[in-house]
Amino acid sequence: MKIKYFLKFFLLSLFTGAILKCTSIESPLKPLGPTPNMHQSAWQELEYYAFIHFNMNTFTNKEWGYGDEKPNQFNPTALDTRQWARVAKEAGMKGIIITAKHHDGFCLWPSKYTEHSVKNSPWRAGQGDLILELSDACKEFGLKFGIYLSPWDRNHPDYGKPEYITYFRNQLRELLTDYGEVFEVWFDGANGGDGYYGGANEERRVDKKTYYDWPKTIELVRSLQPQAIIFSDAGPDIRWVGNEKGYANETTWSPIYRDSVYTGMPDFQRFAAGQENGTHWVPTETDVSIRPGWYYHPEQDEQVKSLSKLVDIYYNSVGLNSSLLLNLPVDTRGLVHENEVANLNALAAFLKKAFTINLAQGQKLKTSSKTKGYEAESLIDKDLKSYWVSKSNDLKPTIELLLEAPVMANTFMIQEYLPMGQRIKSFTLEILRERSWVKVYEGTTIGNKRFVRFDTQTINGIRFTVNETKAQVVLSNLGLFKAPELNEE
Numbered sequence: 277m278k279i280k281y282f283l284k285f286f287l288l289s290l291f292t293g294a295i296l297k298c299t300s301i302e303s304p305l306k307p308l309g310p311t312p313n314m315h316q317s318a319w320q321e322l323e324y325y326a327f328i329h330f331n332m333n334t335f336t337n338k339e340w341g342y343g344d345e346k347p348n349q350f351n352p353t354a355l356d357t358r359q360w361a362r363v364a365k366e367a368g369m370k371g372i373i374i375t376a377k378h379h380d381g382f383c384l385w386p387s388k389y390t391e392h393s394v395k396n397s398p399w400r401a402g403q404g405d406l407i408l409e410l411s412d413a414c415k416e417f418g419l420k421f422g423i424y425l426s427p428w429d430r431n432h433p434d435y436g437k438p439e440y441i442t443y444f445r446n447q448l449r450e451l452l453t454d455y456g457e458v459f460e461v462w463f464d465g466a467n468g469g470d471g472y473y474g475g476a477n478e479e480r481r482v483d484k485k486t487y488y489d490w491p492k493t494i495e496l497v498r499s500l501q502p503q504a505i506i507f508s509d510a511g512p513d514i515r516w517v518g519n520e521k522g523y524a525n526e527t528t529w530s531p532i533y534r535d536s537v538y539t540g541m542p543d544f545q546r547f548a549a550g551q552e553n554g555t556h557w558v559p560t561e562t563d564v565s566i567r568p569g570w571y572y573h574p575e576q577d578e579q580v581k582s583l584s585k586l587v588d589i590y591y592n593s594v595g596l597n598s599s600l601l602l603n604l605p606v607d608t609r610g611l612v613h614e615n616e617v618a619n620l621n622a623l624a625a626f627l628k629k630a631f632t633i634n635l636a637q638g639q640k641l642k643t644s645s646k647t648k649g650y651e652a653e654s655l656i657d658k659d660l661k662s663y664w665v666s667k668s669n670d671l672k673p674t675i676e677l678l679l680e681a682p683v684m685a686n687t688f689m690i691q692e693y694l695p696m697g698q699r700i701k702s703f704t705l706e707i708l709r710e711r712s713w714v715k716v717y718e719g720t721t722i723g724n725k726r727f728v729r730f731d732t733q734t735i736n737g738i739r740f741t742v743n744e745t746k747a748q749v750v751l752s753n754l755g756l757f758k759a760p761e762l763n764e765e
Contacts, residue, residue: 305650305665305696305748305750306696307695307696307697308696308697308698308699308746308747309531309553309554309697309698309746310530310531310554310555310556310557310697311557311694311695311696311697312530312557312559312694312695313557315502315503315504315505315513316505316513316514316557316559317694317695318503319459319460319505319513319514319599320559320599320694320724322370322371322420322459322599323370323594323599323600323725324368324369324370324590324594324599324600324602325364325369325370325371325372325373325419325420325422325599325600325601325602326360326364326367326369326371326372326373326601326602326603326604327372327373327424327563327565327601327602327603327604328360328372328373328374328375328410328603328604328605328606329375329378329565329570329571329572329603329604329605329606330374330375330384330406330571330572330605330606330610331350331375331377331378331380331382331384331571332345332349332350332378332380332382333378333380333571334352334571334572334605334606334607334608335349335350335351335608336349337571337573337574338571339569339570339571340378340379340380340430340466341378341379341380341382341430342380342430342470342471342472343379343380343381343429343430343431343432343471343472343473344431344472344477345380345382345431347382347391347392347393347394347395347396347397348396348397348398349397350382350394350397350398350399351397351398351399352399352608352609352610353608353609353610354609354610354611355399355406355409355609355610355611356610356611357406357409357410357412357413358413358416358417359611359612360372360410360413360604360606360611360612361410361413361414361416361417361419362417363604363612363616363617363620364417364419364604365417365418365419366620366621366624367620367621367623367624368623368624368627368628369419369602370419370420371414371419371420371421371422371459371460372410372414372419372420372421372422373422373423373424373460373462373601374406374407374410374422374423374424375424375426376407376423376424376425376451377424377425377426377429377447378424378426379426379428379429379430379464379466379471380429380430380431381426381429381430381431381432382431383447384405384406384407385405385406385407385408385450385451385454385455386404386405387447387450388450389443389446389447389450390431390432390443390447392431392432394406407423407451407454407455408454408455411455411456415456420459420460421455421456421457421458421459422458422459422460422461422462423451423452423455423458423460423461423462424462424464425444425447425448425451425461425462425463426464426466427444427463427464427467427488427539428464428466428467428468428469429443429444429471430469430470430471430472430473431471431472431473431474432473432474433473433474433475433476434474435471435473435480436468436473436480436481436482436487441487441488441489444488444493445492445493445496448461448493448496448497449496449500452496452497452500452501452504453500457501457503458501458504459503459504459505460504460505460506460507460514461497461501461504461505461506461507462507462508463506463507463508463539464508465484465508465509465516465539465540465541465544466540467482467484467487467488467539467540468480468481468482468484469481484538484539484540484541485538485541488539490508490510490538490539494506494512507561508539509537509538509539509540509541509544510534510537510538510539510541511532511534511537511556511558512534512556512558513558514558514559514560514561514599515532515537515547515558515559515560515561516544516548516560516561516563517548517560517561517562517563517593517598518544518545518548518549518560519548520563520564520565521564522562522563522564522589522592522593522600522602523562523589523592523593523596524560524562524592524593524596524597524598525548525549525560525596526596526719526720527549527720527721528549528550528560528596528597528598528721528723529549529550529551529552529554529698529721529723530550530554530557530558530559530560530597530694530698530723530724531550531551531552531553531554531555531556531557531558531698532547532550532551532554532555532556532558533547533551533554533555533556534554534555534556534558535555535556548560552701552746559597559598559599559723559724560597560598560599561598561599561601562589562593562598562599562600562601563601563603564589564593564600564601564602564603565602565603565605566580566581566586566602566603566604566605566616566619566620567579567580567581567603567605567616569605570603570605571605572605572606572607572608572613573605574607574608577613577615578615580613580615580616580619581619582619583619583622583623583626583762584762586602586619586620586622586623587623587626587762589602590623590627591727591729594725594727595689595725595726595727596726596727597698597721597722597723597724597725597726598724604616604620626759626760626762629759629760630687630757630758630759630760631755631757631759633757633758634656634755634756634757635679635683635685635755635756635757635758636655636656636677636754636755636756637656637658638656639656639677639678639679639680640677640678640680641653641655641656641675641676641677641678641754642675642676642678643664643666643673643674643675643676644666644670644672644673644674644675645666645667645669645670645673646667647664647665647666647667647748650663650664650665651664652664652675654752655675655751655752655753655754656753656754660691660693660752660753661752662752663693663696663750663751663752664749664750664751664752665748665749665750666742666748666749666750667748668747668748670748670749672741672742672743673741673742673745673749674739674740674741674742675739675740675751675754676737676738676739676740677737677738677739677740677754677756678708678736678737679708679735679736679737682734682735682736683734683735683756683758684732684733684734684735684758685707685732685733685735685738685756685757685758686729686730686731686732686733686757686758686759687727687728687729687730687755687756687757687758687759688705688727688728688730688738688740688755688756688757689725689726689727689728689753689754689755689756689757690703690722690725690726690728690740690751690753690754690755691722691724691725691726691751691752691753691754692722692723692724692750692751692752693750693751693752694723694724696750697747697750698721698722698723699745699746699747699748699749699750700721700722700742700744700745700746700749701720701721701743701744701745701746702718702719702720702742702743702744703718703719703720703722703740703741703742703743704717704718704719704740704741704743705717705718705719705728705730705738705739705740705741706738706739706741707730707733707735707737707738707739708735708736708737708738708739709733709734709735709736710736711736713739716728716730717730718743722751729759732758732761738756740754
């Protein structure tokens with residue numbers, strides 16, 4: 277009996293020990309909160325693409341047309357969508373979104389549902405289709421093609437009535453059926469007000485939350501272009517950054533309480549930076565024009581944003597967990613103006629010099645904790661699908677980049693692995709000068725990509741410390757760069 281009891285005790289001890297041993301092993305990593313779907317992930321990788329505002333307003337020298345314009349006013353003299361695509365490609369942009377119809381209701385394609393379109397203009401003798409030309413040009417230059425269709429129409433007599441929604445969806449169907457693959461569908465939040473409305477010349481207001489019946493419109497987009505990302509204040513896929521200045525928020529959460537927002541809502545600023553515990557993944561898009569206006573105005577030819585301004589915008593959009601949608605106001609000739617081309621090329625040259633060489637690659641990394649299978653080397657292996665994971669009991673995860681020899685540097689970059697969710701709430705960045713660590717920045721969220729700029733100087737290393745996180749830290753990429761001084765152009 278004693279032997280039998282001893283064996284039972286021995287086996288129980290082994291079993292208990294095995295359990296205790298297992299509890300010390302990190303549990304499998306699981307996504308935290310909402311995460312991007314495959315189409316959002318593909319969109320996030322684009323980072324930088326063009327908006328083109330070119331329409332009736334180009335020829336009336338307005339920003340918002342009233343809707344009483346005549347089709348014969350649209351008459352570019354040298355329109356060349358291949359020039360647009362070439363300029364965008366050489367600028368490093370990944371796609372183009374075109375204002376197929378702005379608030380004035382004039383259509384850049386020969387829509388069968390209205391006479392207010394290019395088919396009644398002198399351009400191409402009424403036989404032109406600008407949307408087709410641009411779609412073909414984007415294919416030729418390897419660019420993504422996107423559509424802006426204003427939900428508001430100051431020309432249409434039925435705007436404000438249920439009949440208009442049918443008209444709006446019919447035009448959306450044309451655009452999403454006849455012109456190949458569309459990567460983004462862009463819906464403006466400006467809806468309702470005074471207008472021509474077929475000669476009524478009156479003010480018409482709509483209930484922005486209910487009038488458009490957005491769920492059915494979204495369903496239509498999904499059925500015709502399932503891969504397309506849909507933009508509006510409310511998403512459902514990506515959302516407005518909350519301003520038109522080119523600057524994302526210092527704190528930018530991709531999750532948002534999506535069911536609490538709608539297109540054109542007056543108090544959207546409450547949601548612009550996202551919510552830490554938001555229910556849906558809806559990252560931001562930062563839209564800004566390269567000129568003061570969205571449309572071409574000859575008096576603004578000398579007001580094109582400078583290289584230094586464009587660089588600042590890039591760092592504060594792409595480098596603050598957002599994407600950059602940079603508007604190019606095509607001129608009355610139908611061309612991207614020479615001044616825009618020059619500054620876009622200067623920006624492309626700057627970005628190439630800034631980010632071609634990652635000074636972190638091939639260097640030593642030291643982390644505060646290690647998780648088997650998710651090593652620190654994943655941060656500098658050029659594979660964005662590999663990642664480093666801190667241990668669950670590591671309360672202030674730290675990464676130190678220790679350089680074999682001092683280097684000149686001024687830019688740090690870090691990326692979270694988004695399939696596991698956005699986790700980091702705040703961080704500190706220090707640089708090693710000889711043997712002393714010096715704090716250069718304190719920030720909040722990371723997300724898809726975070727840039728930190730500091731004064732150009734010789735450093736021996738860099739230390740990234742997570743001060744507060746929602747769960748284990750999951751990082752996919754780290755970079756250290758020497759961007760050119762702007763006087764080195």
